[in-house]
Amino acid sequence: MPAEAAALSTDSVLGGRLTLRQMVSGHRVGHDALLLAAFAPADRRTAVDLGTGVGSAGLAFLARVPEARATLVEIDPALAALAAENAALNGLDGRAQVVTADVATLGRPAGPDAPGKGAADLVLANPPFNADTRHRTSPDEARARAHMADADLLAEWVRAADRCLGAKGVLCLIHRPEALADILAALAKGFGAIEILPVHPRADRPAVRLLVRAVKGRRTPPALLPGLVLAGADGVPTPQAEAVLRDGGALR
Template sequence: MALDATTPSITTDSVLGGSLTLRQPKAGHRVGHDALLLAAFAPADRRRMVDLGTGVGSCGLAFLTRVPQASSVLVEIAPELADLARENAALNDLSARVEVVTADVTRLCRPSGPDVPQVGAADLVLTNPPFNDTARHRISPDAARARAHMADGTLLEEWVRAADRCLAARGVICLIHRPQALADLLAALDGRFGAVEILPVHPRPDRPAVRLLVRAVKGRRTPPALLPGLILTDADGNPTAAADAVLRQGGGLVQT
């Protein structure tokens, strides 16, 4: 059964300065900056997008809000979250541009994977893969939170392979991850993607990066480039103008 706004365990929240409304579970994994930053980092000239591990649809729907010419397939393994992604598409008048698929991303990297998303049909894949190595972190007792954050040693490569399967030649993958995973990220992309661009995200001017935004082009062999970082707040903890332009005004990050 789909969860609606009257369900006590569901909240209705506005993001991007009120331009996007999302219904999401009150407990467990909730929408944060990561999804909005990832959507902003995606190039605006793409028209056929796939969002792998969409959750309630936050990243994919944020991209569609910014790029009105685009359409998307949103992929989510959890049926209850896929239902919320459909509801959120309708809530934001985006249903005509959205198809939601309940599927395991790791099956998309196999020749026998689902028919949707169609092989080689997308020109953009957005993905926020699970971050944490299960061998190094305590697994959350909340099943949805654990599924969103925990990964084994092969999961990142499988998600990149799934993106590769979805993308046409010269299609773009955009993902967000932790800086500690940089070597694994480059290894997973190697041989499939090139022209890698890496944008560090810093919480404050004097703090190390806490996230890496990464995008790359299928079939390219150009060496990686490190872009100027994004700083979320100033020394007093106030949002920077650059962060505000993305997280409140719905603007895009660096475009090339």
């Protein structure tokens, strides 16, 4: 459905630091994109956001790092149009370029001109997950596209990130904990200095997400970082979660 024909909402995130127009039905912006943006190092200046959707991760990174620029890549033309609208809505259109393309084509001769091969020093990736062998497909096509994938697709996104990044470029991605083996296997072909940060809904609950940071061309062994706990036993967000999700702070 074209964006202009869909029901849209206008929502504030990061404590009002970012305003996003998005479709009322289908895949909606959640914590994942904001955590991903917060995990990206602030010394990066040329970012690529793979599968940007309405632009949430890439724009959140630009809001935190005013010196940076970003290319927002989205395969769905309606979502790409919303990403461009959101960049303008937040005064970030001068630093954000939206490209409608399949992630698998980036950095290839037949792919789009931007992002150029080796031109980025940061790639953000929130790849589709929930392999269809374990989860029921959503009846909403856009939601299904955002959540159905397998290890081959994850590996394809990592290869695309590799093509987009220059030497010592950083890849940041977010995924489910059960994909850890697939993540490490995909990163083994070109990345190292891997840092893994588990995200827990509460201190007594298993992690529900992994934030992963890796450096192109490095061979340093992986490191498991102290986890992020989103809420206390009473359901109140922890100070660290508030600092990131409401105050727009960084995850270190």
